Amino acid sequence: MGHDRGATISVQTAYDLGAVWYEDRMSEDWVPPTPAQAEEVFSHFDLTGEFWRLP
Amino acid sequence: MAGRCGDQGCLRERHWVVEGCFGAFSYTRQVNAFDRSVRAAVFEHLVAGWPGPTPGDIAERTGHPTEAVAESFQRLAAEHRLVLTPEGDRVMMAHPFSGVPTDYRSEIGDRRWWANCGWDAFAILALLGDGEVRARSEEGIESTWTIRNGVVRPDGLVHFVVPARRFWDDIGFT
Numbered sequence: 425m426g427h428d429r430g431a432t433i434s435v436q437t438a439y440d441l442g443a444v445w446y447e448d449r450m451s452e453d454w455v456p457p458t459p460a461q462a463e464e465v466f467s468h469f470d471l472t473g474e475f476w477r478l479p
Numbered sequence: 480m481a482g483r484c485g486d487q488g489c490l491r492e493r494h495w496v497v498e499g500c501f502g503a504f505s506y507t508r509q510v511n512a513f514d515r516s517v518r519a520a521v522f523e524h525l526v527a528g529w530p531g532p533t534p535g536d537i538a539e540r541t542g543h544p545t546e547a548v549a550e551s552f553q554r555l556a557a558e559h560r561l562v563l564t565p566e567g568d569r570v571m572m573a574h575p576f577s578g579v580p581t582d583y584r585s586e587i588g589d590r591r592w593w594a595n596c597g598w599d600a601f602a603i604l605a606l607l608g609d610g611e612v613r614a615r616s617e618e619g620i621e622s623t624w625t626i627r628n629g630v631v632r633p634d635g636l637v638h639f640v641v642p643a644r645r646f647w648d649d650i651g652f653t
Contacts, residue, residue: 430638430640430642432636432639433637435634437637439626439631440605442602442606446605449575450523450526474642475639475643478643479644
């Protein structure tokens, strides 16, 4: 598929990140995060670098 | 998929790994109030059970005309707020939930939900409460993680294949 090796996170980080990432996703008032907001969430979990960068 | 990863560069052998994906979002324009209410009803449906709703399911739940809901599904899909099946007849993904069977399942007691990927399976329990995540490998081997008071056991890794900036290139693969 031409994809690179990718990135890994622990299952605990996956759970904790999911709690933040999806916190208000089911709400009628949910607004998608901007790239800057999304990268801020990633960086809170030390997910930085090119793989986690958004356009 | 789930299983022991053969990529020595990114995983240690003792770890079990499941695939991750990015919970869909986009920074496109806002959707209207009707579509937002339909989207919320889709989540209510998916939290209550499986499979993903058809326009008729949401029409029954909300009292809206089926045709109006079907049109709303199309707009929501175009705005990346949900993903429809290839036939377009029901919701296939409303992240973190999957409307169709996958290799990833979240369970709380006798309640269960399908997830789009390993990360989503953990995320569903982060939203709904303590339980078990089950992932099945291509060989049919099932792995289970237990979450109690927000602590996941045993250790393991989620492997993200597609970079964040490209996840909507092929959301099914992601």
